[in-house]
Amino acid sequence: MTLLMHTLIDHVMCHTYMKTLRWSGFAPRPWLERIMRSCVTLVLAVVLSCVAAVPAASAAAVTGKVHAATSAPPDLTGLAKVEQPMSVIGYDLAVAQAHGDAIIDDENGIRSVKVSDGDQPVVVDESNSSSITMADQVVSGSCGVSFLYYEASGRRRAEVYTGFDLTSIAPAISFGWTVSVTDAVGVGSRSWGGATVGYGWDKSWTTKHGTSGYSWAIVSDGWALRADGIICSTGHPWDDTNLY
Amino acid sequence: MHDASPEGWVVREDLGHALVVLLHLRDAAGAYQDSRASQVPRLEPEVPRSTELATVWSAAGVAPLWLQLWTGELHVESEPGEDPRVRLVASATSSGIPDVFLAALDDAFYWADLQKRETINSFKAWTRPQRLAVNDAVTQARVPSDDVRIQITSIPVQGSWSQLVAPSHLLVSRRLREDTASFIPTVVAVLDHMR
Numbered sequence: 036m037t038l039l040m041h042t043l044i045d046h047v048m049c050h051t052y053m054k055t056l057r058w059s060g061f062a063p064r065p066w067l068e069r070i071m072r073s074c075v076t077l078v079l080a081v082v083l084s085c086v087a088a089v090p091a092a093s094a095a096a097v098t099g100k101v102h103a104a105t106s107a108p109p110d111l112t113g114l115a116k117v118e119q120p121m122s123v124i125g126y127d128l129a130v131a132q133a134h135g136d137a138i139i140d141d142e143n144g145i146r147s148v149k150v151s152d153g154d155q156p157v158v159v160d161e162s163n164s165s166s167i168t169m170a171d172q173v174v175s176g177s178c179g180v181s182f183l184y185y186e187a188s189g190r191r192r193a194e195v196y197t198g199f200d201l202t203s204i205a206p207a208i209s210f211g212w213t214v215s216v217t218d219a220v221g222v223g224s225r226s227w228g229g230a231t232v233g234y235g236w237d238k239s240w241t242t243k244h245g246t247s248g249y250s251w252a253i254v255s256d257g258w259a260l261r262a263d264g265i266i267c268s269t270g271h272p273w274d275d276t277n278l279y
Numbered sequence: 280m281h282d283a284s285p286e287g288w289v290v291r292e293d294l295g296h297a298l299v300v301l302l303h304l305r306d307a308a309g310a311y312q313d314s315r316a317s318q319v320p321r322l323e324p325e326v327p328r329s330t331e332l333a334t335v336w337s338a339a340g341v342a343p344l345w346l347q348l349w350t351g352e353l354h355v356e357s358e359p360g361e362d363p364r365v366r367l368v369a370s371a372t373s374s375g376i377p378d379v380f381l382a383a384l385d386d387a388f389y390w391a392d393l394q395k396r397e398t399i400n401s402f403k404a405w406t407r408p409q410r411l412a413v414n415d416a417v418t419q420a421r422v423p424s425d426d427v428r429i430q431i432t433s434i435p436v437q438g439s440w441s442q443l444v445a446p447s448h449l450l451v452s453r454r455l456r457e458d459t460a461s462f463i464p465t466v467v468a469v470l471d472h473m474r
Contacts, residue, residue, distance in 0.1 A: 180410055184399045186392070196399060200407060202414050217360065235407070249362040270289065273359045277392075 178203055178267040179235075179259075183214065185252040185274035191244040193276055195252050198237025205263035206234055212257045212269075216242050218250040218278060226256075244278050251275035288427035290413045290466075294398060295432040295450070296391055297352045297363045302434065303387035304380055305345060308336035315342035317349055320436040320452070326390065335377050344376045353444050364388060394435045398453065405457070412459045416466035422474060429469065431456075441465050447473065 179201040187193045197214055201207055211228035225240060236259075244250065257269030302319060306326040310316050310333070335341065351370055357363060364384075371381055408415070417427060430448045433456040440452040449469050455462055 180414065182402075182410075184402065186396055186399055194399075196403060200410050202411055235410075237403075249364070251359045253359055270291075275359070275362070277362075277364065277388075 178261075178265065181254060181257055181269040181272055182237075183252060183254050183272040183274055185216075185250075185276050187250075187276040187278045188241070189279060191247055191278050193242045193244070193250060193252075193278060195240040195242060196237065197240075197254060197272075198235060199257065199259060199267075199269065200235040201259060201261065201267060203234075203261055203263070203265070203267075205261040205265070207231055207236070207259040207267075208262050210236060210257075210259040212236070212238075213255050214240065214252055215255040216250065216252045218244050219246045219248050220244070224255065231259075247278045249275065250278050288417055288422075290417065290427070290429045290431060292413070292431045292433065294395055295434045296395065297355070297367050298349070298432065298450075299391040299394060299434055300367060300384065300387040301345065301349050301352060302436070303390050304332070304383055307383060307387070308332040308341070308380075310336050310342065310345075313342050316345055318442065319434075319450070320438055320440050323435050323437045323452075323454075329383070331379055332383060335379050339377050341376060341380065344374045347374055348376070353448065398433070398435070401453075401457065406459075408459050409457060412456075412462050413466060415459075416463045417470065419463065420467045420470035422470050427470065427473070429466075429473075431466070443469060443472070 179199055181197075181199040183195065183197040185193060185195050193216075195214055195216070197212070199210075199212075208230065209228070210231050211226065213224055213226040215222055215224040223242070227236075227238060242252075251273060252275075253273035254269045254271050257271075259267045261267065299322070302322050303326055305311060305313075305316050306322050307329045309328045311321045313336075348367075348370055352367070355366070357366075368381070368384060371384065413431070428447055432448070432450050433453050434450060435453045438452055439455040439458060439461055441455055442450045444450050449466070451462065451465065455465065
């Protein structure tokens with residue numbers, strides 16, 4: 036229901052706005068049109084996120100798909116500290132279609148393209164904006180940065196600072212983020228998520244421990260669903276510290 | 280739902296905590312100019328010099344032992360749950376480094392912790408271009424994205440400095456990492472070198 040509302044409003048507003056611009060003698064280039072669409076999406080997502088039904092419906096819709104991709108235990112080999120890129124792990128076709136995007140999956144990886152008449156990619160003029168070109172390349176491989184810092188602050192406490200930044204034109208409309216903290220006693224975790232709007236998110240979290248000594252924290256599960264349907268997943272950054 | 284796609288390019292960044300500890304030992308011994316140790320600049324802020332460490336460094340020929348530890352840490356692929364203090368103390372002990380340096384490890388870790396805290400505070404204030412500088416570099420370099428695997432280690436040493444210590448491991452000074460205009464060309468050059 037929410038998705039349907041979102042689709043209809045987005046379509047009508049974008050169409051009307053573009054038509055108005057063209058009538059007024061201004062013909063936006065395709066890349067500009069894409070930015071405008073993203074901006075409209077941004078505004079709409081803000082409005083919709085105020086509706087109580089949105090977070091629940093959106094999160095529920097996304098959760099099923101994302102869990103399908105991330106249900107396997109994270110591969111902890113070869114992980115690095117502090118920062119890792121977000122990479123594309125899949126897509127939500129309904130969201131992509133709702134925003135006029137088509138998903139292409141070939142030897143170059145998964146990416147979304149704006150389509151017209153349902154099947155032909157729009158020719159995007161990239162000569163005036165390298166960022167748009169870059170955004171397409173990031174989609175084919177990596178789509179942003181995720182990070183986590185972890186440092187003891189005394190009295191058996193520590194500070195986790197974590198989050199992500201997307202490089203895409205399409206903003207995130209929903210996300211899920213879980214940090215797991217391990218010390219000599221055991222493992223604890225905390226999760227954040229739900230509907231959101233923007234290109235990044237960060238959070239500080241003070242952890243309290245029943246012991247001192249070595250401890251480490253990791254983004255055990257993290258993803259962001261973009262307005263164009265692409266799902267970006269964390270590279271599982273981690274960090275360690277000595278509690279005191 | 281589509282299955283997970285290939286991971287694409289990966290650039291990992293870390294703070295080189297154990298490396299900073301080793302640099303602290305070197306600088307405290309006043310051996311930052313010892314060409315047998317390394318070509319890495321002095322730590323910033325400068326570490327107070329210890330006469331005792333300086334004396335032992337020269338008399339006991341610590342430079343090659345230190346270099347052995349340094350090289351070992353550069354090639355460590357640490358995993359979550361592996362305490363770097365335990366690893367470093369074990370490798371320092373087995374290297375035969377004099378006890379006075381083992382005793383100095385606590386001070387070195389304390390100093391490194393303080394620096395890490397500063398780095399975190401500074402990162403919280405970073406601009407978006409600073410955070411996404413690596414992404415910009417990779418896209419500017421236009422390399423085949425699936426082939427790129429790099430590790431970048433930021434350490435608090437003087438100047439705007441960088442050194443490729445392995446084919447895909449770049450050491451950079453914290454100052455260079457924070458200077459996006461200089462950092463991006465550095466990474467682009469490394470990516471070009473990797474082709």
